[in-house]
Amino acid sequence: QxxxxxxxxxxxxxxxxxxxxxxxxxxxxxxxxxxxxQYSGKSPELIMSIYSNGDKEDGRFTAQLxxxxxxxxxxxxxxxxxxxxxxxxxxxxGGSYIPTFGRGTSLIVHP
Amino acid sequence: xxxxxxxxxxxxxxxxxxxxxxxxQNMNHEYMSWYRQDPGxxxxxxxxxxxxxxxxKGDVPEGYKVSRKEKRxxxxxxxxxSPNQTSLYFCASSVQGANGYTFGSGTRLTVx
Numbered sequence: 001q002x003x004x005x006x007x008x009x010x011x012x013x014x015x016x017x018x019x020x021x022x023x024x025x026x027x028x029x030x031x032x033x034x035x036x037x038q039y040s041g042k043s044p045e046l047i048m049s050i051y052s053n054g055d056k057e058d059g060r061f062t063a064q065l066x067x068x069x070x071x072x073x074x075x076x077x078x079x080x081x082x083x084x085x086x087x088x089x090x091x092x093x094g095g096s097y098i099p100t101f102g103r104g105t106s107l108i109v110h111p
Numbered sequence: 112x113x114x115x116x117x118x119x120x121x122x123x124x125x126x127x128x129x130x131x132x133x134x135x136q137n138m139n140h141e142y143m144s145w146y147r148q149d150p151g152x153x154x155x156x157x158x159x160x161x162x163x164x165x166x167x168k169g170d171v172p173e174g175y176k177v178s179r180k181e182k183r184x185x186x187x188x189x190x191x192x193s194p195n196q197t198s199l200y201f202c203a204s205s206v207q208g209a210n211g212y213t214f215g216s217g218t219r220l221t222v223x
Contacts, residue, residue: 097207098159099208
C-alpha cells in the first residue's frame with residue numbers, strides 16, 4: 001500500500017532550538033518530495049521541495065532526502081513561536097504527478 | 112494576484128440536496144486536484160485533473176463528481192450529500208505536478 005508516514009506529535013521545542021520533522025514513504029521510485037506548513041484554520045502552504053538526495057537549504061529551513069532509506073526530513077533552525085503549525089510531508093508516490101500527503105506533525109515552539 | 116479561489120468558504124446543507132463547490136485558478140496551471148481534510152486522517156485526494164477533459168479518481172472518490180471543461184475551473188459536485196461528507200475541502204493547482212501545489216482557502220462543508 002502506498003503511504004506517507006509522519007509522527008503526529010506534538011513536537012514541542014523551545015524558541016531558538018532546531019526542530020526536526022521526519023517523514024517516511026513507501027515507494028522507491030518516488031521522485032518529488034514536498035513540505036507544506038498549515039496554520040490552524042488555514043490552507044497548506046508549500047515551503048520546500050526536494051528532488052535529489054542530500055540537503056536543500058532555504059533560509060532557516062533545510063530539507064534532507066535519503067531515497068535509499070525512503071525518508072525525507074525538515075529541519076527548522078532558530079525556531080520561532082510563529083513556526084508553530086502543522087507540517088505536512090507530501091510525496092509524488094510511484095512517479096505520480098499528484099502528491100500523497102502524510103497526516104502531518106504538529107510543531108509547538110514555546111518562548 | 113496568483114491564486115486558487117474556492118467558493119463558498121462555508122456551507123451548511125441537508126442530506127440529499129445537490130451542491131457544487133467551485134474552484135478557479137488564474138495561473139494557467141495544468142494540474143488541479145480536490146482534497147478533503149478530516150481530523151486524524153489528514154489530506155485525502157478525491158479527484159484530480161491533468162488537463163481539460165482529463166480527470167481521474169483519487170483515494171476517496173465515492174459520492175463526488177468533477178468536471179474540467181475549462182483549464183481554469185474544476186468544480187466539485189456532490190449529487191446527494193450525506194453526513195459523512197462533512198469535512199474541510201481544499202482545491203489545489205500546479206503548473207506541472209512535480210512542482211508542488213497551490214491551495215485554495217478551503218470550504219468547510221456541514222451536511223445535516
